[in-house]
Amino acid sequence: MSTSTIVPRAKATGHHILRIRGYSHTKAVVATGEHVVSCGFRVNGRTWRIKCYPNGSTMEHADWISVALIVEPEAAAAAPVNPWFSFSILDVDGKPVPEHTSTSYGIRGFTQPGCNYGWAFHRFVRRFDLESSAHLMNDGFAIRCDIKLMRAPSLRLEETFLDVPEPDLHAHLGLLLDTGEGADVEFKVGGETFAEHRCILAARSPVFKAELSSSTAGTCVKIDDMDATAFRALLRFIYTEALPETTVPAVARQLLAVADRYQVARLRSVCEDKLSGNLDKMTTERNANSPPVRAQPRGHHGTHRWFIIIFWFMELCLKFLNLLGLRRQPPRCSLHHSMMSTSVDKPHDDEARPLISVSTIVVSQRTGHHVLRIEGYARTKMMLANGQYVCSGEFQVGGHTWHLRYYPNGHRPETASYISMHVLSTSIGATEDAVHGKVKLSLPGPGGELVPLCTYHNNHGRCTFTKQDNAISFDRYVARDELEKSSYLKDDCFSVRCDLTVFVKEVRAVSLVEVPPPVLPHHLCQLLSSQERSDVFFKVGRKTFAAHRCVLAARSSVFKAELLGPMREHEASCIRIDDMDADVFRALLHFIYTDEMPTMTSEEATTMAQHLLVAADRYDMERLKLASEDKLCRHLDTTTAATTLALAEQHQCPQLKEAVFAFLCSSTANLRAVVATDGYEHLTSSCPSISKELVAKLAAAL
Known part of the structure; x- marks a missing residue:
């Protein structure tokens, strides 16, 4: 839900x-x-x-x-x-x-x-x-x-947020894998042929990179010592960062060796985690009626997980011996809960304690963060007295609702020279009496780095929120004079990032392997910046960009038609684009390869979002279009409203259009300021129907 x-x-x-x-x-x-x-x-x-x-x-x-x-x-x-x-x-x-x-x-x-x-x-x-x-x-x-x-409210405009879809880079590359369009290398494995893309394989595996870049590499590579099912699963992981849902433990064990062979580190961790999860399930079912055991610390998890795999393999051997009738006496407990012995058929001691135990009742954690941006710092300091605050929007972490309070002149008289910050939960008591977690507040630096100023937890490594005490206070978060002299305050604006970890009790299988986060966007970003194996160039202004046809085609139906379709420009090694700025095209490529917009300042982000909205509409990239609309909504003001409304009308963005209308109707001061801009004059001449719609909106608002 x-x-x-x-x-x-x-x-x-x-x-x-x-x-x-x-x-x-x-x-x-x-x-x-x-x-x-x-x-x-x-x-x-x-x-x-x-x-x-x-x-x-x-x-x-x-x-x-x-x-x-x-x-x-x-x-x-x-x-x-x-x-x-x-x-x-x-x-x-x-x-x-x-x-x-x-x-x-x-x-x-x-x-x-x-x-x-x-x-x-x-x-x-x-x-x-x-x-x-x-x-x-x-x-x-x-x-x-x-x-x-029905009663008159105080007028206040809140930010509009669009429902931007989840990143879909993995889905697009998965479709590219399924269709094989633009493939430039084939693999013969176990009697099957796989059509793939050199640049993606090279970006994801250093072994593939070396093999496909060698002078002896042809257009067809034969692999004799691998099963076709395992190779298919390897390709699925390379393109999508996920294994097929039907992957069974037997295939996962094969993929362990495959991951080592091709140096795909995250695939190795995923397979180990899958095998450990299967082992945990077996152990849990086997010991459902056994006495409780003491959980062991998870230190040295690398050695620990190999012990698990070795024990698991040994137990399979013991089961095989049982089937052959070579075991004279069955063990009284699982091998995981027994002492190792030099005699296979030696009965286990009743008092033997397990070396390894797997618990299915764990305290997991949910993490999230919220960034509160203070625009017009001097004005907030002037208008709000000591003890007065403004609240952030609500955000969800660990199934609870949270928000931040910002006190520009301190929370109490003794902290009047400081900026105070409070972290509150508004949902304690609805489902549980107390919530435990950790809180860290940071100042994002000019270059995007995080400077943690405050971290709150007690000697037990956690802080507690209750219905009676639902806030954590940072009354001396930062001295105002220090902030005002620092580089964190720029253009009378600064941001506060709150990282929140909530401990949640749940019943689930314990993962014995820590799987690293997906690295597909990072690998493709490196592929873009290195220009290795690029097969198409774009001349935009005075700059030339190297790219890869298969990646562009996977991410944009327009690029697909231009580069791989019947009308493809396969003869052209360099394609010229005259009606786009080079910085915009660079940002477009960055989004295509990483599913993220490049990092930039607030003012730059607004201007870039306007250009990227046009580019996204041109190249049929729906998620980039919605992300650009969302950013324009978040940075809507009197200087950008008219231009944004024109873009919304020209590129069929109804949600963005409604957001601008709401902004104009929220305040007569906003309306006067926007009407006085050159952008509004251009808007009325290029989109005359907008004026009629605006009048209708204003009439409905009265």
Whole structure:
């Protein structure tokens, strides 16, 4: 289950989308009367939540999906609220379905104390109707809640955030692997032929790089000492950083040797982890009825995991001997829980203690970070007195909701010369009495480096948040005069990064191998910068860029048509692009190879996002287009609004367009400032229909 952010309008209205992923599992584990709840979202200064009852709110409504809207009490907002609201099922295009929309007829009052008061639609949608409809896709569906408050709010524009899809570099390269388009080398393995791409293999494996770059390397390479299934899994991992879901332990054991042979370090760790997980499952099942054992420390994990593999192999040998009838007496416990002996058939001592134990009850951790950017530092220092603060937006880590408080003139009188920072949880007590974790606050430097100023934990290595004490205070976070003299304050702006680790109790198999994070983007970035095995060049302005046809084709359907399609420019070793800046094309290539925008300052990022939006539309790169729209939303101001609106109109960006309209309608000062710019004059001449839409929006806002 995941949630999206809410976008408040100029009036006290907003909506929240609750996405249920894994509906079948949710329905199976959540009983009638039980619910799942969304994260908190803000409308008119109050925190709201959506409750969803997949099996109905009561036995009377057990055949229905029920929903409810609740508001949390806040000391600063004790007055009753009277909203109009509606719930809708969203179709595949993200639009409300009229026949599955429930609306509160008239204004509903939320006046009772407590965090669970609200209004419910007990018969929101019948489960059978949802399950037989097209609105349930990939075992998931979405509910939208619209809220409109009837009392006058204070006007405040909040940032708009778009739902940017997850990185899809691995998926695009996986499709390139499946289709074999643009392949320039073949492998004959176990009677099968694999068509692949030299540049990708060389970027991911130093052994492939050496073999394919040698003077004896041909267009077809024969490998006699490897199974086709193992080689196919190796290729899948090279292209996607993942093994096929059907990979069994036998194949994983083969891949251990393959990973060593081709020096694919992360593949080795993944295989060891898979084998260790399978071993843990065997051990857990075998010892379900055995006495509890003491868990051993995980020091020297490299040696430890090889002991595990050796013991596992020895146990297979013992099982084989059992099948042959060579064992006269079965062991009383698993080999993992026995002392090694020189005699295979020597019975185990009842008092022998295990050398290795695997526990399935662990305390794992969830990590996340949030960056609070302070723009207009001098103004916040002037307007907020000692003890006054502003809050960041809410963020989720470890299943809990958090936010930061920024005190520009300190929290208490004795810290008036410091900037104070507090980290708070707003969801303690809803599911558990206390949350344990670690907190670190850092100042991101000009070059992107992090300077950790404060780390909070006690002697036990953790800090504790409770319902009564839900905040960690850094009252002397940084002295103001030190910050003002440093390079971290630039253009009257600075940022604070909060890294949060939350300890979570759960039951799962213990991973005996620490698998490093994926390195596919890093390897492709090195491939781009090294220019090795490049087979196409682009002349942009006065600069020339070397690239790889197969990577470009995998990431962009336009590049695919130009470089690999029937109209491909295969004869041209250098392609000229006249209507794009060289820096923009460099950023475009960086995104194609890494799935990330290059790091740059806020002002540079806004300008670059405008250009990348045009480039993404040109080369049919939907994720880059949405990422550029999201960045423009985050940096929207009076100087960029007109240009951004023109781009949104010209390149069919409805969400970005609505965000600009909301910005213009939120304040007459914003509107006057934007109308006075040259960009607005150009906008009205190039997109005359925009003026009519803006007038209609303003009229609706009055």
